[in-house]
Amino acid sequence: MPVTPAPHFRFRPRKFGQKAIWQLAFAETIVWAGFYYLFPALLPRWEQDFGWAKTDITIAMTLALVVSALATPYAGSLIDRGHGRTLLVGCAAFGSLLVASLTLVSTPLQFYGLWLLIGLMMGGSLYDPCFSFLTRTYGGGARQAITLVALVAGFAGTLSFSLSNILAEPFGWRVSALTFAVLLLLVAAPLFWLGTRPGNTNSEATETETPDSQKAGRRMARSKAFRNPVFWFLATAFSLIYLNHGMMITHFLPMLDERGVSLEIAVVAISFIGPLQVAGRVVMVMVEKRVSTRAICTTAFASMVLASAALFAAHWSLLLLPLFVLFQGASIGVMSILRPVVTAEYLGRAHFGTVYGVLAMPVTASFAFAPWLGAIIWTFGGYDSLLFATAIMALAALLFFVLAATHRQSA
Structure with a gap:
């Protein structure tokens, strides 16, 4: 028997335009390209430039994913409390500074520290928080929104591998990293801001409960x-x-x-x-x-x-x-x-x-x-x-x- 969504989750096509979903889709493409796929795309160049063992470098991504996993429940809680917009925009913006900072590292410890923080940003901006936001906003209509976002963001790997290598070949990997940092700050963050603006969200999804009752509900x-x-x-x-x-x-x-x-x-x-x-x-x-x-x-x-x-x-x-x-x-x-x-x-x-x-x-x-x-x-x-x-x-x-x-x- 299908589950009937609560009234404040009803999907209202007139309220939710495709434009907002496209904005979130392109934002997700950039954060996936600039956070997750940037690592394997630049891995060979880091190995050559830093002179570190491949196994030592890849530990950073494992740490980032572990931190992302630990952060995901807290991100979901923030979204349930109505802070999805701040979370998505903030993680893309602050994450851009972390990606830019990769160009300054000189020791493995610095590299690991930055990727730990990038993992935290991943936990607040990749698919899981975005899909949680869409489900909270669109309710029973979230499937179509999620599908569109996933279809577009499926090309994030292609974007990351192609653009990073096109730039790294003549200019070095630091220019590639800085380029994705700019894209995160000037494209992804604004698109998250536009795609989650109040005009695109269900006004009935705004909680009328007190903070204590919301916390008890979660x-x-x-x-x-x-x-x-x-x-x-x-x-x-x-x-x-x-x-x-x-x-x-x-x-x-x-x-x-x-x-x-x-x-x-x-x-x-x-x-x-x-x-x-x-x-x-x-x-x-x-x-x-x-x-x-x-x-x-x-x-x-x-x-x-x-x-x-x-x-x-x-x-x-x-x-x-x-x-x-x-x-x-x-x-x-x-x-x-x-x-x-x-x-x-x-x-x-x-x-x-x-x-x-x-x-x-x-x-x-x-x-x-x-x-x-x-x-x-x-x-x-x-x-x-x-x-x-x-x-x-x-x-x-x-x-x-x-x-x-x-x-x-x-x-």
Whole structure:
């Protein structure tokens, strides 16, 4: 039985123009490009310029993602209290100063300190807080808004890798970093400001409760979620799937190298992951009126099992490599949209930012630790064992999602 949104979450097309959603979509594209994707885009140049080991540099991103995971529940709470605009704008603006400061570092400690702070900004400006804001604002109509934002922001990786390298080649990586700092400050922050201005938000979403009653409501929402088995089933399912994806993406190039695949072919293959994420989202938009959310989500989980199997079998035939890219890319692309949508449908929209923020914490943490856990599995069993593990993770994630859907239906 579908969940009926509370009155203050009703979607009113006349109040919410597409313009505001486009503004948020382009802002998300820039913060993803300037915060998250800038790291892998400039990693080889940092390694060459600083002379530090690659493992020492990549610790910074792990720390940033861990901080982002810890910050997400607090970001959700701020959004529930009506501070979404300040949060999104402030994180983009202050984050721009941190990205610019990367050009001044000379020691690993300085580098780690800046990325810890950038991780905090990521926790307040990437998909999770943005989708929480959209869900609070648009209620039952949030799915269309989330889909549009995810479709546009799917090109953030392309923007970051292409622009950073175009600038870094003749001018050095510091010019690239400063360029993205300017984009964050002068483009992303203003777009967040415009996309979240009061004229674009549901005036009925403004809380009439006192601060104490709001705080009690958020605490009650967390407590209710923790007592609900569906919450734990969804948290486990999504955490496993992002652990799978983090391992796959991080170890993809050395995995193919171990199988004798040339670096050129491997780079071409992984470069299609991003576009196929967008393609998966487009297909979802085309079929969503005829196919249930549960069916789409089940298909995405199952496809990630097939992705691991295809990559394992590519050891004997490279013709199966495109199947891995297709299944993995399209599925994780759809998953980024379905995660907030399914959470709202299965757990309700009341105090959504608080509940979704808590659920997102283990998901982000899983993605942060995926490279390290993948390296441990590889150390003891090689990449065949890693692919077996990722297949098991995806299969377990599918089973936990089925449990969540079944339990919700029977409740």
